[in-house]
Amino acid sequence: MRALQHLGLDVTGWDPVHFPEGERKSADVVLLTYVLNVIEDLSERRETLLRAWELTKSVLVVSARLRWERNQIQGTEYGDGILTQRHTFQHLYGAGELRDYVQGRQASELCRLLPASCTPSRTTRPVSVTWPVRTHLYRRERRRGCPAE
Known part of the structure; x- marks a missing residue:
């Protein structure tokens, strides 16, 4: 969340371990990043996605x-x-497995941004994917010690 806030985006978030005081509320874009793979229980994994x-x-x-x-x-x-x-759990997905798992729960088409991610959409209009690229660039530049754009 800090990286996205640093980019000037208005973001909120919730995580049961790292940010339990955060608020779960509806948003135009919801990120479920590296969450499903750490949930051991299959029904909890499904419920989290839903x-x-x-x-x-x-x-x-x-x-x-x-x-x-x-x-x-x-x-x-x-x-x-x-x-x-x-002592953490990791479920490692096949790229197709992740796509099928997410697609099977949503009534929408998926857009693959990177091999490890997919994005179901509630709209048929084009969705800008500039922000993940900007975030990736910010992280890459930060690792190099360069200021972000």
Whole structure:
């Protein structure tokens, strides 16, 4: 959220661990970034996606860790994922699996922004995807020690 606020966007958010005092409210764009992959319980995973969709007025951005990242995670197989050495759960999605999982819950077409993300939309009008690109550029420049645009 801080990165998006730094870009001048009006954002609010909620996370049960990192931002429990935040407010869950409807918005034009709802981000569900790297959330589904850390939920061990299948019904809770499904409910989280459905709740995010209910809050979405226009576009829901869903991203998750992918299977090709398996060699970067130390841990043991557990349920449909991995229990990491840090005692966190990670479900690694296939790119098609994430798309199908999100598409199966929404009555809309998906737009794939990156391999690890997809965006169901409630509208048929074109949706600007400038803000994820700006956020990515901001993070890349910040890592290099350069000021953001």
